[in-house]
Amino acid sequence: MKLFLIVSCLFSTICAQHAGTNIPEAAPQITIEKCSSGGSCQQEVSFITLDSNWRWIHHVDDSVNCFTVNEWDQQFCPDVSTCTSECALDGVDQANWSATFGIQTSGSELSLKFITEGPFFENEGSRVFLLESETKYKMFSLLNKEFTFDVDASQLDCGLNGALYFVEMEQDGGLSKYPTNEAGAKFGTGYCDAQCPHDMKWINGEANVQDWVPAENGEPGGNGHFGSCCMEMELWQANRKSQTYIAHACEVNEPTRCEGQDCGDDASGDRYNGVCDKDGCDFASYRMGDTSFFGEGSSFQVDSSKPVTVVTQFITDNGSDEGDLVEIRRKYVQNGQVIENSKVNFDGVSDYDSITDDFCTDIKDLFGDVNDHQKKGGLKAMGEALKRGMVLVMSMRDDHESYMLWLDSNYPEDGSGPGVERGP
Template identity: 50%
Template sequence: MQKGMMSNPLESFSINSSSASPGRKGAFQSQSGWILAWCPEINGRLLPNSSNKTCTSVVSVCQSTFALRTFPSSTPGFEALATDTVGTPVGPSVVFISLLRPACYRAHNNIYVTSVARWQLAEHNILIIAESQETVASAAKLRKRIRGEGAVFCSPIKSAPGTLTPEKQPPLNVRICNKQGCQNITGTVTVDANWRYTHDGKGKNCYKGNLWSPELCPDGATCIKNCVIDGADYEGTYGVTSTGDALTLKFLTKAQYGTNVGSRLYFLNKEKYQMFKLKNQEFSFDVDVSKLPCGINGALYFSAMEEDGGTSKFPQSSAGSKYGLGYCDAQCPTDLKFLGGKANSDGWVPSKTDPFNNTGNGKLCSCCPEMDIWEANSISQAFTIHSCSVKVPTVTTGEQCGAGKARHTGLCDMDGCDFASARWGAKEFYGPKKKVDTSKPMTVVTQFITKDGTDAGELTEIKRFYIQDGKTIENEAVKFSGLEKGADSLTQPFCEATKKFTGDPDDNTKKGGLKAMGDAMAKGMVLVMSLWDDQEAAMQWLDSTYPPDKPKDAPGVFRGTCDAASGKPATVRAKAPDATVKFSNIQLGPIGQHKKTSK
C-alpha cells in the first residue's frame, strides 16, 4: 500500500521570480522571502552601468531559479556574464560558487574550484549561492575574503516574516552503538515535502485542493521554477512533537487552513538524512500503539532514499533532504508531488477516495527497496521485506510503476514477504491483553543476520522478539502447509513457502528476495516514521481480511479482527481523530545488545 498519503496543502522547492526592493551594497527584502545582495564590483569599483536597477536585476536572476541558468547579455552591467543551462560561464570574468555542492564550483575556463584560496577572486565577478539560511553566515565569511566584493546571495528556500512559516524541526535523539559503546546522535525529523504548503513566494497556491495551478504549473519543469515549499509548524499543523528520544505523531490536527491527516517524517543528522546500515546489526525501539484503532497504521521503516534527498542528481530540487524531498518506496508511489527534479503535475488525476479532496496521482513514480520494520496498530502487526530490481531511487513511469495489472511486472515487489503473526496462524499472539499486550508500551527488537556473521555478508534471516514489562517475548512460531517446521523469522525458504501456501505470485524471489534486500541495506537506508490511513484498501491488508474477493478462510486472507469497513478513511477520521503513536528509545548496534530475560 502507498504509505502516508496526505491531506494537506503543500508544495516544492526552487525559486520564485519576483522583484526585490532597490538598494545598493545592503540587504534586499522581497515579499517572497529574504535576500542578501551586493552589487557586483571589481576591486571595489562598480561594473559599467551598475546601478540600483542592476542590483534588482541580479536578485531577480537569483530568484528565478536556483540552477545557474542564464544571465541575458542585455542585463545591465552583465554584458559578459552569459552562462549556459548547466551553469558553465562562457564569459571571461565570472566565478560561480555554491556553498553546498562542489559540483557547482566552476570557473570561466570550466575548471572546478575546490578551494577559494586557490583563486585570485578579486579578478572576477563572484556569484555566491547560499542554499539555506544556515549557509548565509558561511557566505558572509567567504565574501570577506573576496576583495572584489562582487557577491550576490540568494536562497531557494524563503521564509518571509509574517507570511511564511519558519522551519523549526523537532529534535530527536537516536543511539548508534558498536562494541566499544554507544553514541547519541542529536538529530531532527523533517516532514515529507508532500505535506508542505507550496506557493509562488507571494502566497499564491501552486497546488490547491487536489489540483495544480494551471498558471504556475503548466508542466512539471515550469512548476518547479515557479514554486517554493514552506517551512513547517510541526505541532500546530502536523501534530508532531518530540521530547529527548521520543517522537509522537497525531492522526488528525486542526490547523488554521484546514485539517491535516497524519504525517511522514525522516530522521536527519544536520541537513542530510542519517544513513542506517542494518546488516549484522540489531535495531530496536519502544512503541505505544494503544491509541491506534482499526484502519490506522503507525509505521516505522527504512527506505533506500538518497542521503541528500536527490539534490546532487537534481540540483533544481535544492531544498533537498532538509525539507523532506527524495522519498521513494517499493510501492512506487505516484502521489508524490515532486520527484526527479520536477513536479508530478503532468497527467495529475485527483483522488476519488480522499474525503478531504486534497490528494491525487501523477504519471511519475519513485521506486526503491523498502524494509518495513513495523507496520501496526493495536490489532495487528507485520514486518516485511520489499525488494526491487533497482537498488537506488528510480523515478519512472508507465508499467514500471506497477499500477493495476502491472503490479507484478514493475520494478519492485509490492506484495513483499511479510511475517504477520495473525495472518500465518498466531491469532492470540498480538493485540489487547494478548501475549504481546498492545494496551501497554513495548520494545521491538529486530536482528539482521548474515551468512558469515559480518557486516558485508549476505543477509539470510531477519529475527524478531519483544520486551514488555521487563520480560522477553519470543516471536511465536507459525506452521502451515509447505513449511517443514515452525518458523519464527523471515528467511528465503519461509518467503517462498508463503507464496506457495497462498497461491500468490512469487514476486519476492523474482526481485531478488532477501539477498537483494541485504544489498540495498549495504548502501544505507533512511529511517521513516509515519502515521496514516489507507485510501486504496482501507488497511484491510493489515488488520482485516484481504484481498476482499477471496474467501475469509482462504490461506493468508485473515490479517486481523477488524471489520472490513472500519478502515475506510471517512470512518476512521470520524471515529478516531485523537489517534496517536509514540516511538522512542531508537537504537542500532551489534546483535545481542538486548539481553534476553526469562519469560
C-alpha cells in the first residue's frame, strides 16, 4: 500500500510488561504525504511497528518462550501478575521483518505477505501501525479531510482480507497510563478495536492469561478473559473479489479493557449489549446490490486485478474541522479516471452512494439488521473519535471463525433476502 497522507505485586517484585533486549528493534521507514486543498504536498518520514501480538514473548532473563503458538507456559504464566513480571516482549531486527513476518517497505510502499516460512516457524498474517517517532504512534485527525492510498489486492483470493483502518489507541500505546507497561508504542502495544478482541496477549500492560483458551486445531493464538474495545473506522476490508468500508461507533471514548457483557461476545448472546457496535454501518458495493462494480477484469468499474487509488472523505455539517460528521464519502481513481462510488441498488431504498445516518437506518431496516450504529451514537460519535485522533492500522489476515464469508460470500450461510450476498 502506498500512503498519502493493574494487578499489584507482592513485596519489592517489579510487576511489568517488560521490553526485551534480546533483539534490537529496527522499525522500517515509510514515507507519507500531507497535502493541502490547493494541491501542495509535503513528505513526512514515518515508521512501521509490529503489533505486540505477533512479537516474541520470552522469559525476561533469557530466551525461553513464555508463549508458544497458542499457549502460555505455566512455569512463567500461572497467573496474571506472575506472567506480567516474568515475561518480556522483544524487538524485530532488520532481517526478520521480511524473513519472518513477510513485511517490507520501500519509499512510500508497504507490502504484507500472508504466509511466511521463517527460520523458526511459519508466520500467518500480520498487523502493523504507523509511528511518527520511535515511541509514539502517528495520530490522524480526519474530520473535514480526506485520506488517500493506493492498493494492489490482485493477489488476495477469497477468504483473505487486506485491511487499512483507524482505531482509537493511546498515542504511546499505554506506556504512560499503565505503570506495568514498559514496552509502549515502540513494541506495538495497546491495540483495540470495535470487536473487543479477546485474543490480545497483553491488555493495559498486563498479560491476558486469565481463562486463556488456545485456538482450536493447533491454530496460532487463542482467547483470554478480557477484551480490548475502542472506536474503529475501517477504510478498506478487501480481497480481489469484494470490498467494504465500515464505521464502528462505541460508547467508550478511549481504549477500554472489557469483561462480561461489556465485551458484547456472541457466545454469551451479548453482541448488542456491549460497548461497541460490532456490525458497524457498512457500505459494500456487492452487498448493496451492485455486483458489477468491483471485481477482477475490465468488465468491472473498479478492476481489482490492477492497483487502484482509494479516496475517503469525512464531511462535516459546517465544512469545518470542528463540525459534526454527517457523511463518509468514497471515490476511486484508476487508469487516470475518477470513479464515483456505487449506489444502493434495491427497490424502495434511496440510491445512497455514501455512509450517512439515514443510509444506515434505511439499509439496516431493509436487511433486517439491528441498528446498533444508531444506539452507539452514529456518525456523530464516530466523528468525535476522528476529531480526537486515531492510529493507522494495516493488516493481512484470514478468519478461522467465519471464513471471511461476511466479506466475500453469503453471510449468514443459511440466510436469504437483501444483504445476505456479500460477494461471489
